Amino acid sequence: MPDHVSADLWTHPTTTPNVIRAGVDLTRTGSGVAMANNHGSSPGRSVTSKVVSLLDAFSSSAQELSLNALAVGSGLPLSTAYRLASELVENGLLEREGRGSYRIGLRLWEIGSLAPRGLTVRDIALPFMQELHKATNENVHLAVLDGYEALYIARISGRRSVAQKARLGQRLPLHATGVGKVLLAHAPRAFLHEIVARGLTPYTPHTVVAPGRLARMLAEIRRTGIAFSREELTLGTVSVASPVFDRNESIAAALAVVVRTSGVDLQRLAPGVRMAAMGISRENRIRAILPADTFVVAQAGSS
Numbered sequence: 001m002p003d004h005v006s007a008d009l010w011t012h013p014t015t016t017p018n019v020i021r022a023g024v025d026l027t028r029t030g031s032g033v034a035m036a037n038n039h040g041s042s043p044g045r046s047v048t049s050k051v052v053s054l055l056d057a058f059s060s061s062a063q064e065l066s067l068n069a070l071a072v073g074s075g076l077p078l079s080t081a082y083r084l085a086s087e088l089v090e091n092g093l094l095e096r097e098g099r100g101s102y103r104i105g106l107r108l109w110e111i112g113s114l115a116p117r118g119l120t121v122r123d124i125a126l127p128f129m130q131e132l133h134k135a136t137n138e139n140v141h142l143a144v145l146d147g148y149e150a151l152y153i154a155r156i157s158g159r160r161s162v163a164q165k166a167r168l169g170q171r172l173p174l175h176a177t178g179v180g181k182v183l184l185a186h187a188p189r190a191f192l193h194e195i196v197a198r199g200l201t202p203y204t205p206h207t208v209v210a211p212g213r214l215a216r217m218l219a220e221i222r223r224t225g226i227a228f229s230r231e232e233l234t235l236g237t238v239s240v241a242s243p244v245f246d247r248n249e250s251i252a253a254a255l256a257v258v259v260r261t262s263g264v265d266l267q268r269l270a271p272g273v274r275m276a277a278m279g280i281s282r283e284n285r286i287r288a289i290l291p292a293d294t295f296v297v298a299q300a301g302s303s
Helices: 047-056 067-074 078-090 106-112 121-136 178-185 189-198 211-224 266-289 292-302
Strands: 005-009 026-028 034-036 094-096 102-104 139-146 149-158 171-173 227-230 237-245 251-260
Touching: 047 067, 047 078, 067 078, 078 094, 121 139, 121 149, 121 251, 121 266, 139 178, 149 178, 178 189, 178 211, 178 227, 178 237, 178 251, 189 211, 237 266, 251 266
Parallel strands: none
Antiparallel strands: 005 149, 026 034, 094 102, 139 149, 139 251, 149 171, 227 237, 237 251
């Protein structure tokens, strides 16, 4: 890969869409820090749920936290947060910085890398994303549905690509992003009702917040296989996205190209994004049919 291009990958703990983390009912704040819903005072709360809420306090925008921030973010008493954080440091799941703050430890990354069984949609998508970036010289994203948000699990960008709000591992709203609209368009109707009930936040003057209009847009996305987001999350950037399907023809992910608003014809980008997403979907089906060890041998022979 050229040195001016960066490919970011996020190890997602599950490939199942619409995952709401067990044990902790989370509400994301504007800063990206996860807040627990009054679980800190629950006497029957398990140690596992406390540890999960402690780890969930970290995010792409809060990668290093003080002890106080950990306690607030997890909803745990300060003494409990300190005791659990100290044990996690001893076991390498957290690391302690010189100034007393905490960050995710390398051992947690090592454990997380064991989660995927075979090639995940991210691994299959990466070559197609590289080709799409080469053709457009723009940011290319891959996102999956996680809870009520789009989770960005892979990204390829270059020096000339537009600066963007989405970061690797970040969760962004479904109704205001191209990838989010794709994921929402292929979700059950009841899920759309839940999203609307939670409120459609207007991030810019262009964000679609009328439920009827959003529903019509989603129907068009299902018909065409293409979604557009025109300055709906961030002014100055637009995106075009398309669905990636798994072996069962269920939605697995959404692929998108994000570009500057000025001088861009999204309609010209759409066919390339659509073809790349269809290629990933096709590869998903092929790998589901052939024996798993076929690809182990093929990879070993090409190295």
